Amino acid sequence: MFIKVLGSAAGGGFPQWNCNCANCSGLRNGTLQAQARTQSSIIVSDNGEDWVLCNASPDISQQIAHTPELIKKGVLRGTAIGSIILTDSQIDHTTGLLSLREGCPHQVWCTPEVHADLTSGFPIFTMLQHWNGGLQHHALTPLEPFRVDVCGDLQFTAIPILSNAPPYSPYRDRPLPGHNVALFIENTANRQTLLYAPGLGEPDAVIMPWLQKADCLLIDGTVWQDDELLATGVGKNPAKP
Numbered sequence: 411m412f413i414k415v416l417g418s419a420a421g422g423g424f425p426q427w428n429c430n431c432a433n434c435s436g437l438r439n440g441t442l443q444a445q446a447r448t449q450s451s452i453i454v455s456d457n458g459e460d461w462v463l464c465n466a467s468p469d470i471s472q473q474i475a476h477t478p479e480l481i482k483k484g485v486l487r488g489t490a491i492g493s494i495i496l497t498d499s500q501i502d503h504t505t506g507l508l509s510l511r512e513g514c515p516h517q518v519w520c521t522p523e524v525h526a527d528l529t530s531g532f533p534i535f536t537m538l539q540h541w542n543g544g545l546q547h548h549a550l551t552p553l554e555p556f557r558v559d560v561c562g563d564l565q566f567t568a569i570p571i572l573s574n575a576p577p578y579s580p581y582r583d584r585p586l587p588g589h590n591v592a593l594f595i596e597n598t599a600n601r602q603t604l605l606y607a608p609g610l611g612e613p614d615a616v617i618m619p620w621l622q623k624a625d626c627l628l629i630d631g632t633v634w635q636d637d638e639l640l641a642t643g644v645g646k647n648p649a650k651p
């Protein structure tokens with residue numbers, strides 16, 4: 411399985427544009443040895459030529475510019491992004507779809523709950539209908555394995571995880587299981603497996619068996635402590651959902 415991390419930062423990226431915390435200012439003025447990071451997204455593939463985009467971050471144009479694998483060769487215009495899977499309806503994971511409008515139609519897999527948010531509070535599916543067919547929705551059901559249009563050796567399973575719905579969602583603070591999923595990805599040709607869980611609030615009995623059997627884990631690591639935002643003075647919310 412081919413895996414490329416396009417971005418690994420939380421919402422806002424690192425350094426965050428409006429932040430002067432010790433980390434963000436330290437990176438800017440060169441006193442902190444760290445690496446700037448764009449917002450979280452990965453691509454996966456079974457052949458290294460066709461790719462499945464997992465979440466579309468606001469930084470996607472910058473990410474594509476640094477990912478030659480995504481430039482489709484031999485065509486005047488095109489993309490090697492063959493399918494898109496969304497793990498939730500967060501701004502950080504969906505806004506990049508707006509920047510991909512020139513390449514519509516795109517094949518987009520997400521749960522009915524995520525699709526409902528993205529056709530109401532943040533109606534990106536509705537808006538992009540006006541761009542050459544827009545986003546073609548394919549409903550995915552948690553815990554039911556599915557495959558997408560490209561990378562036929564890859565089997566995906568969405569696992570419900572404990573987290574919250576976006577601030578704009580009517581389900582904020584009362585999310586349904588379909589509002590946040592992790593992706594368990596198996597290359598059925600060689601049994602290699604990946605668990606991608608960028609929005610994991612905390613592990614529970616549902617996700618634990620999947621965490622234990624995956625060869626590779628890419629897990630939410632936004633904070634070290636639950637009260638970190640409060641302790642550093644940059645926010646009021648705890649890390650846990």
Ligand SMILES: [Zn+2]
Nearest residue numbers: 429430431434
């Ligand atoms: Zn900061």
